[in-house]
Amino acid sequence: MSASIPQILDGKALAQKIQLELKEKVATLESKIGRPPGLAVLMVGDNPASAVYVRNKERACQKVGIASLGKHFPGDATQAELAETIKELNQDDRVDGILVQLPLPEHLDSISLLHCIHPDKDADGLHQVNLGKLVRSESGLRSCTPAGVMRLLQEYHIPISGKKAVVIGRSILVGKPVALMLLEQNATVTMAHSRTENLGAVCREADILVAAVGKPEMITRDLVKPGAVVIDVGINRVEGKEGKSKLVGDVAFEEVAEIASYITPVPGGIGPMTVAMLLSNTVESYRQFNTPDVD
Template sequence: MTAEIMNGSGLAAKLREDLRTELAPFQASPPGLAVVLVGADPASAVYVKHKIRACEEVGIRSIHVSLPATATQEQIAAEIRRLNAARDVHGILVQLPLPSGMDTLAALAEIDPVKDVDGFGALNQGRLVSGLPGFRPCTPAGVMHMLQAGNVPLAGAHAVVLGRSLIVGKPLATLLLAADASVTVCHSRSADIGALTRLADILVVAVGRARMITADMVKPGATVIDVGINRVQQGALAGSLCGDVDFESVRRVAARLTPVPGGVGPMTIAMLLRNTVDAWHRQARGAHRG
């Protein structure tokens, strides 16, 4: 068996094209997305650059707000409150991680829920758990879109999510439950991870450990979604990217497999753009805070 490679890049390109068509008549007053970057972390700067470029490609106005690493919690909060009040800003995201010592949850709590296009705020997280409408975190939403576009059966399937973060693991487990899958959540401290992952019809890996999942940890015929992005440190491929899954060995066991790069990553940005346009629509209809 050789796995079908799930092409996130192609699927994301189609989503961006649809958004570009949707926004073409509105370029005089387009949606606006503000990206707040605190500090000068190189990886964060690259991610922000990619998001700004994606915005420009589909017709979303990007607003880049850069604050020094020495900014206080109150200065960050004040900047977010300013963006909340700006009528031409429809989505706000704070690029994570924040510099050491800053309170991430407090910063996210400042974002108006109708502009919380990352879906990380407590209100949108609560709406997700309650099954109510709201913004879904972009990576889990992108994974669900990939599964549905790939006609992967969800109802009655056993999904195993390896990772328990508020950004990926927990919200994705909730979305899979809502799709009628049975869900097991495990993590780096779970006992005998391989015994758990081998039970999965759908295995999602988001732990940040390069090539942690090998072929012997995967059920034959499973769908494997690799959310991890790691930079190879040694050898001939030093500097290149790899996922949390050992791609070459797992592709001989799985039925479907996402690559890194070119899998989940492009879908995350595409869903951010979709959320921003949805926020723009909601605010045009008069949505208000809370």
């Protein structure tokens, strides 16, 4: 027996609402601080997907009133060049947030570059200091995609405390931080991954199921408990009809939507929320370190 029609968790609409709120906040702060907030996105090479993401981020910055201070490097840029640029941006008073667009070309070490970013300007929330603050439940800049997941759950008043949450995927970008954020909200959290035995049984226990594995439509109806809240973090480009590519998530949307109580679409779910949280982190850094009367 199928559940009633699920409610779509509309990340696109919420992201637009957040952008309007940030625009008002920036206008108020800019009159006191005397400059707009600044975000520097560093991109290396010509990865088409990365180019789209960077353009989207720059457009979103423009809407909110954040200055885009990014730099585009050729594909053969060296580790030393990038590290030096990050060092300069750390000391640049116009810059409140720094982001290295991943993935980087194979000859570059992304982890050491992320560590070069000052924790207070870590717009992506991936520096070990900020991840450590998350582990300790201390305030700090949070990883954008997991923070977007939590903000979307909050917007739709979805109860988390006491619920069973299963996170599929254990990356430092999404899986681990979103598990910690759910735990912080008193969920009972299970992390599943490629080595999990009897994955179906684990997933079917979930009141809240977060899919972050990067495998197109891996989560099928038989892996989902009827009435579960399903959060699809995956963005996979696959070939559709007539050879045209299309975006799909990690969840087989049509069939899972028949039994879920809430579900995120792809596109239009977590993707826009990630960008909204990036802008939010940048504005928060701008506010915190430029207004002396903050809490």
